[in-house]
Amino acid sequence: MTPYLYVLPAFLVYGLFLLYPLIRAGQFSLYDWPGFGPSEFVGPGNYVDLLGDRRFRDAVGHALTLIVFYSILPLVVGLVLAAILRRGRVRGLGFFRVVIFMPQVIALVVVAVAWHQIYSPTGLLNDVLRALGLGELARGWLGDPNLALPAVGMIGFWLSTGLVMLLLLAGMGRIPNDLYEAARLDGAGPVREFFAISLPSVKAEITTALVLTIIAALKTFDLVYVTTSGGPGTATTVPSYEVYNRAFNLKEVGSASAVAIVLTVLVFGINVVISRIGEERVVGR
């Protein structure tokens, strides 16, 4: 009995603040309920509605697009940067590390407000464009139906790149120098070195980076809430924003809970797949 007693306090906290809300959310998703007053049991009705809900599908699509900006691009850029830093023995590495990691330290709402300002019609980005003589490109970036989502995505890119790079740099730091020396003696150039040594050595770090950033991408709420409220129209709405909007603005708590549950399953599923792939490769090495 004793081992369980040791676990009990932690489990109580975990259960109270994580499992119980999750179960309640699952339960709410089976009801038609405005958040107060009486509720009506509708079974899986809310989930069935989501299938035909164009706005929900758009939101999921947008979240998947954001993965490109939050995870894929930062991974590519982070790998290149880390490889250069690892190889080049850049002076003032500590300084660059701090600068690149800075976005992670700032509260997301502050980040969102700052970028909101940068993207505004009279903001920094447009000022720079005008100064470069590209005035015709200037626009309200967050108000452009085709560019609003990429604009939000770029904030995510800016956010994740530092984190991803630091993770990779730490991984590459563990690679013994003699491996590189041996490769160089065999006549490998920087590119060959990268693909033959650096990349395979950091698979575990890549997996971690992907899991972290994909969760961040799928969960995006603050950025969208502060910068666009899902607009223009529904061009930048994401599942988390839909949860908020449905629960607090539309007073459809059932539907909001259903979206939340689907989102949870989605995040969970994608990350299980990534972890499995990562683990297999590491084991197979």
Place this chain on the structure above:
Amino acid sequence: MKLHPITRRRLLLGAGLAGAAVVSACAPGESVPSASGSATGAAPEVTDPAELGDVELVVWDQEVRGSQNDALVALIAAFEEKYPNITVNRTSQSFDDLKAQVSLALSGNDVPDVVQVNNARGDMGQFVKAGQLVDLTPYAAQYGWEDRFPASVLSKVRYSGDATTFGEGNLYGLPQTGEIVGLFYSQKKLDALGAEAPATWEDYLALLDEAKAAGEQPMVLGNIEKWPALHVFGPLQAHYVEPETIVQLGMGNAGATWTDEANVAAMEQFATWGTEGYFGTSPNGLDYDPAWTEFTQGTGVFLPGGSWLATDMEAVMGEDLRFMPPPPAVDGKLATTGGTGIPFSIPAKAKNVAAAAAYIDFITSEEAMQIIADNGGMPVLRTAELAPESGVQKDIYEAFDTVSQEGTLLPYLDYATPTFSDTAGTGLQEVLGGQKSAQDVLADFEADYQAFVGG
């Protein structure tokens, strides 16, 4: 004693059972619908508030801004002086914060005695339906509120007991201040164009073209928040659609349609304004507050917007800032979006209903209107009489008085259904940015409206 380790499967099974037990044990919310008429009916005894004994009156409001807050502080002091037995315990927070809290608070047992509740179907309508607000009709008779307020103002706080009809029926709150949406303009800009304030919509539309040809931005709008466009479309709609129909649509009462020719014409005009740059290059990418700041700094000729902007803009523009109601509607009378500040209501579970009613009576009395005006707010009553001598506030007071007494105060379009602020905000952004056609957006509006009135 040795215990078998719990297998993963068993643990899952256990968790599943526990979950199922929770799920089946209690449905969210109240299991039995509370009777919607519980708080109505029986006429209250006419008691003098001074004889209620010692009462602590709990008040939640959202009047945090300068002039409104000053007025309420002064009114509460006067109220407590008049009734020394009543102490007012006031909590003030922003509109959004209060809105989020009220729905949670009203379903509990520990409710305030007086609370500000937005008129919209998504707020007051839902609470009425759930039986969470006191019907004030008996108090209206006792205190003579129906003589005090114009019918068009009271209609915005009236619902039928089951909340199917909005605009008629029981009374669920009283407002203190007035609001009107109209056209701010820069007198200097008009002079430079050699133009007068437009008397008809045709004049106005022609003047916008003239301004555009002269290289000016005709109108200013910052719509990244989605709701500001409602205050532009509302008045424009009245140029095409009968105000009566707009009221029906805007209050979510059955019998009208969004997809008739008149609405299409209004929405197409709005689309033209958006796609041809009448609001500058990207109204959807600009914030509401920076937009009017730009206007005060010389961008644009007209700013369609609400009276609440006047104080801040006047501080910068002074005498140059003017305000006019939109030109007369299609029926020849003035009609524009507007109404009242957020009304004060009494929750059904309030402990001191009589004292609460006395408080609401006091802060909406004729004398209160004077105090509100003295503190720089726009009182909902005696508006023309209390108007300042000059300046943009004079324009606004007179406009509100004329429209509320002789014309039609059109409801904010988001009153219509619990989801309409979302539908309308999204749709108007899409029209402005050319993402969707006027017809498609109106079809969305119609779907929302019909789903609500039909169901």
